[in-house]
Amino acid sequence: MEILFLCVVIFLFLLAVFDLSVGVSNDAVNFLNSAIGSRAASFKRVLIVASIGVFIGAAMSNGMMDIARHGIFRPEHFSFYDLICIFMAVMVTDIILLDIFNSLGMPTSTTVSMVFELLGATFVVALIKMAGGIDLGFNDLLNTEKALSVILGIFLSVAIAFFFGTVVQFLSRMIFSFNYRSNLKWKIGIFGGICATAIVYFLLIKGAKDLTFMTPEVKGWIKAHTGLIILCCFGFFTILMQLLHICKVNVLKIIVLMGTFSLAMAFAGNDLVNFIGVPLSGLASYQDYIANGGGDAHGFLMDSLNGPANTPIYFLIGAGVIMVVSLATSKKAKNVTKTEIGLGSQQGGDEMFGSSRISRRLVRWTLSFLNWVRGITPPRVRRWFNRRFNVDETIMDQGASFDLIRGSVNLVLAGALIAFGTSLKLPLSTTFVTFMVAMGTSLADRAWGRESAVFRITGVISVIGGWFLTAGAAFIGAGIIVAAMHYGGHWVMFLLAALTIFLIIRSNRRFSKKNDAENGGDALFQAIITTQDKTQTWPLLLMYITEQQQGFLAYAEEKYRDITAAFIGDNAGVLNKAESSLAKQKTVLKNARRKETLCLRHLTREMAIEKSTWFYLSNNLCMNILYNLRRINEVCKEHVENNFMPLPPRYATECELLRTRISTLFNDTLELMKSGDIAAISVLRRHCDEIKDIVSDTYHRAHDQLRDGDTSAMAVLYVYVNMLQETQEMVSSIRKYLRAFAKLRDSEFRSRPALSSASLE
Structure with missing residues (x-):
């Protein structure tokens, strides 16, 4: 039986490699969208900056591995066989769901899928154990308090990201206007200083305690001098950005690239656990079972998983390499990128979604509300806002979907929110946060005109609906699969492994054919409108x-x-x-x-x-x-x-x-x-x-x-x-x-x- 379990662990790691490739098509692409959409730099340069962020962020992800080890279930009440079935069900379900959503061009959430797969599989195994006569309840088997905080953190991030994206972009646009080049002067130094300081604070100070090479003394010094560090960073970066602007350097492009770096770093620090957390937990369980299990897979309890994860650095760096290679070569990544950039485009473009009744109602109610606000706003104030929000003065590079001001806000704000969630050990969804920040900033920028608002609201609703669909499908799918493996034994495991491989091959072939058929028309359409x-x-x-x-x-x-x-x-x-x-x-x-x-x-x-x-x-x-x-x-x-x-x-x-x-x-x-x-x-x-x-x-x-x-x-x-x-x-x-x-x-x-x-x- 030890050989069987070793094969299962190896298969989990093989699936993790593919999961990293599929997941980067869906999640890691989020930190490229703003840089690509604003044309801040060539794709190669953006990819290099993002790759550096991924490598550094991977080293910070060790603390998040605890979510997969004991964040959803209480391992001291589960046997080694129970957890192997749970981990196998999670990985199989995750691969199938993510590949289907990516092939459809819909950005789903790896965080949502992992959490609800773990929850669904654990829930079913808990039912089986309780039906078998064990004298324990759900509170003893499921870490309900932690699971609830994780789920609330995921779904509250939708509203929080959209709200802050709208407010921050509104304030930024009010300060700089769409003709931002004539309004930079001394403002750009302060803006750049705030952005750079936010990146340093959230990614280094908040994330420093999870770095594998940080000593307790250094951590204590950083904590004690946080205010001084922030003040010094703000002063230094404000002066630096102002000097660069005086030297005719485009500071906004630097901020966008810094934001790309920060979001890539936040992504790797937060979401890497979604891809390799389960296989690493499976490996730790197998090592403990071989050392102490005595061959009793059904009776050996896994209380060792309650300890902290000490993930070897080569696993983290290896995962970063796979993500970077996949990001550079994935056609599916470009398909998902097209969805988010299209919904936030400042110009009219290919509206990928139709209209729905709820979107038409929302647009009608919003127009009525705006007419009421206009009626009570003094004419002088209205004229001032119209000058600051004059879309006809938009300054964008050739082929860009939005300007550098919005690209900067998208990246810095999303990175800050994700890093803050990571510091609280909450696996916030990178997809949720980056997508909703982008939608909030596009709304504040008047990118949703009367001719496109219905279609874009329908798109946002469709994407959010896809996330909730992911949650339900992940919970039910993992529950069914874990029940089949629990009762069917190793033959069902082999059958599911073969089925997973078959579905992966078929899905990739189908996507390649569809992509080849669409490329010509899309290229011609883009050539016309640009x-x-x-x-x-x-x-x-x-x-x-x-x-x-x-x-x-x-x-x-x-x-x-x-x-x-x-x-x-x-x-x-x-x-x-x-x-x-x-x-x-x-x-x-x-x-x-x-x-x-x-x-x-x-x-x-x-x-x-x-x-x-x-x-x-x-x-x-x-x-x-x-x-x-x-x-x-x-x-x-x-x-x-x-x-x-x-x-x-x-x-x-x-x-x-x-x-x-x-x-x-x-x-x-x-x-x-x-x-x-x-x-x-x-x-x-x-x-x-x-x-x-x-x-x-x-x-x-x-x-x-x-x-x-x-x-x-x-x-x-x-x-x-x-x-x-x-x-x-x-x-x-x-x-x-x-x-x-x-x-x-x-x-x-x-x-x-x-x-x-x-x-x-």
Whole structure:
């Protein structure tokens, strides 16, 4: 049995390595967001600064390991086998949950998952022990007081981070305004001194007691002279920042990089326990069992875990190396970064989320409240605030999502809050704090305008909902897994290990395919909204519109073939899948139209007036085609699911010939769009008229048969007639679309040759 438990411990460490890679995609990326979003430095420089912070923070994380050892359960009442099952359940559940959320691009919380996995697994094992006749209650088995303080600390950090983010950014913007370069002067020295002093205080003074190489004498001296250290730091950094500003050095970029360092350090000091705390506790348990257990895994109690964790430094540094390498190479990290930066962007961008009823209500209530505040505020005060918060004066580097003032506040404030929680031995969620600070600062900066507020509030609610979903899924998932292992023994452990490996491989392959499919369109969209050359905006936008609509028409042709074949073949499964796919495609079309509308704003006024009519017409016609397909599928699905009579053979043959004509029309349209030969559009439009006539004749024959024919075939003929009607409307939409496409392309071909996607590379 010792070999089995050794294998389990080794597997825990293998999962920890992957957990570090997955977790850094989700959590460690938080300390890069503000530096990337404000373009304070190149990605390589930001990564170097963050890496240094991670290494130093890793050395400070030893004190937090106690959360995994005895923060949730009371180890003196659990056997070695109980804890091995708990640790295995936590790691397996953690890997699955984090990988799923990262693949969806949703920033979840490793702290929430670890705490609730430990809580769920311990709760179930406690139930099993109590059912087995042990004379102990939940208070004896669970460290309820500590667990409650940890959970409250996690969820209260949401409100605290959002509140302080809003207030501090409001004050900072009131002092500096959006045109901050004209308001720096002597203020920048004080601002830099406060930021640097906050970093020193929270990360060195508050965290010093957890450094593995600190002696008690040095700790005592720091504690006794804290006030003097703070005062000296403030004076030194204020003078230093002011001198740098006089020497024409961009002090705000230095503050952002210092903040990146501090947040990376706070992250490693607080969240490293989420990744390696459980495997290290498993190793400590195994070593104690081998030394003192006497081979009795079910009877040997683990009261040794009540002692302090003395984690070897090479474990901490090794974990830091894995995190840095994963951070630099992870595609999923960039996906999660895109979510947070997009929700806090000062400019209009790709709104990743739709609208919801609660977000629409919140925006309406907020607007009403702001109108009331405006009404009672003196005009002079209103004018002063409007000058300080004039978004039109925003100073941002090329491609940035927000300015350096907000980037500084995001990083310094989040790092300070996390480090303060770490000093209290509370594993605050780095994701919670950094995300909510960023949302609070974006709100104070008026980044949530009337046209984007609904979508961004929906995004925040979705992300927070994902965190709570993580808590519930972690609690239930870990409980189920630990129960299966407790009763199933080592065979279930092996089975779960194999299942975990399979899910990891499948999830990564799926994410790679999805990422490859999305990269091209996203790159083109970003090129459009960031280009400063107005003459290049329309050619790029035309290329983007064409690629998006080509993709939709190819999808429509495929779905029309699938739906008609499923109706002829009486296949309900294909029709069910088509219904779900068509519903998702509606969201895709709406998002594409929103992004293209944002791009239209970057055109010159004359070009926007000329092209907007045909742009909106082409989008509406694509939506009409989608509605035609949905109405065809809806009626066919209902008919087939009710097991009514299938389409008679002579109508089936007729329908297949018609389907071939429609597919050819779609393919000819796609070929024309690819070649850009607008001279051939008139020929293709005449072909549409011919197909419409054929569909009309087929419709009238079927309608006559429906009126005069066999009553037993009335139900299927009704579905067939509906299909023909919708097909005729769809062909009509394609004909109108070709005209709109010609109008969009006309001026492009008069002024310049067609562009291709390759020209972006």
